[in-house]
Amino acid sequence: MLDPLLLRQDITAVASGLKRRGYVLDTENYQGLESQRKAIQIKVQELQQQRNSRSKLIGHAKAKGEDIQPLLDEVASLGSSLKGAEQQEQLVLEQQKAILTGLPNLADASVPDGKDENDNLELRRWGKPRQFEFEPLDHVDLGTKLGEMDAEAAAKLSGSRFTLLRGGVARLHRALAQFMLDTHTQEHGYTELYVPYMVNADAMFGTGQLPKFADDAFITTDEIPRYLIPTSEVPMTNLVAGEILKADELPMQLTALTPCFRREAGSYGRDTRGMIRQHQFEKVEMVQIVQPDDSDAALERMTKHAEAILQKLELAYRVMLLCTGDMGFAAEKTHDLEVWLPGQDSYREISSISRCGAFQARRMKARWRNPETGRPELVNTLNGSGVAVGRTLIAVLENYQQEDGRIKIPAVLQAYMGGLEYIA
């Protein structure tokens, strides 16, 4: 959520900032609501003040044993006019909130303007795409040949956009996740969490999935519905919701391995082959809760942490700075890591690292006590994949394939595979 104060003070600046992201804010409408709110609020408060002071007088009079009937007559009509004013106030506040909670974050000044992924800026590359002396297969053909990747079996059980893994490939998938977690906890200073995979609406609101993107999430049929997490960013970040943290608790660096569930509504026909886009996939996620002046540095740190995973796996990748049009709702600046996939002959997203400023913190009421001011102030939040396990599996299969169909196991994973060197 954007700072309501900012909208009051300089709505033109906000509107032009949002326009960079392709969001058109109806400033006249908002300002109209704002002045209505102000007028009604003043009226409500005046009435409340009258009621309070009258009630106090009645209390005093009663204590002295005086006749309170004249006083009661005085306030007779107050109640109904107050109630009416309060209802009006609520109506305006709801309308305002509906607009406010639907506004995306403002992009950082360093973010390039653009419409979609074609306008993203490449920051750097690491590693060279492998040159094959034979025609490389994609992960679907590789997995199927091995008999260890089975989309049909998954379809029988669950429908499209699911995959079943067996044997060595299933183990490799697990090894990747363990390796990533170990790297972040042992080398990058993250605390590992095990978190709920279902969260309530408040949590989904806090990180910005609700109310706007309700259609993207799976929801339970409980009386109080719960949402299957689309990423563990949701439970991890919301851990600090409503809290006032001490300065020495920051930065907080959290990581977790969880499945992620996404309905992929609106992506029909895209990436239908293979494991690229699934309703369910594993992801190791990193979350940082930081002081605002550490936010910029934290984004760079997290990007390095995600890069370290790909470097250790010796997978070629490039780092992209997302343009305004390609960023997520809560982000003010995002780096994407794109790994080289020989099967697609292109770089594909495998990690997304975002700085959210106070956007999520404001929604969650997550604060820290700033020693300099002595007051609670909003924290800043960041999140990033470290990295997507399913897509990393694809990358390893495709990049480490041998001409005979075997998969070489990356050196750093062999210890996680009982010393195995190849999947065959």
Add this chain to the structure above:
RNA sequence: GGAGAGGUGGCAGAGCGGUUGAAUGCACUGGUCUUGAAAACCAGCAUAGGUUAAUAGCCUAUCGAGGGUUCGAAUCCCUCCCUCUCCGCCA
């Protein structure tokens, strides 16, 4: 699933329907004392909104959430959520 207890400020913990934004203790901040520190003593110490030049005043709201009763609700009533204890079931 059954029975019971409870949710109050950073924490702990009081609170006959009326002057309670809320006792007290701890923590924290400033001061006195001291060579320094501790102890003791004194003072201060919630968040948000409105008004405002103001992080000064003044006003309003907030005691799990949402409704209700009342001139007036932290206190009474209803619904829901959560926590704890005991029993049952269970990976």
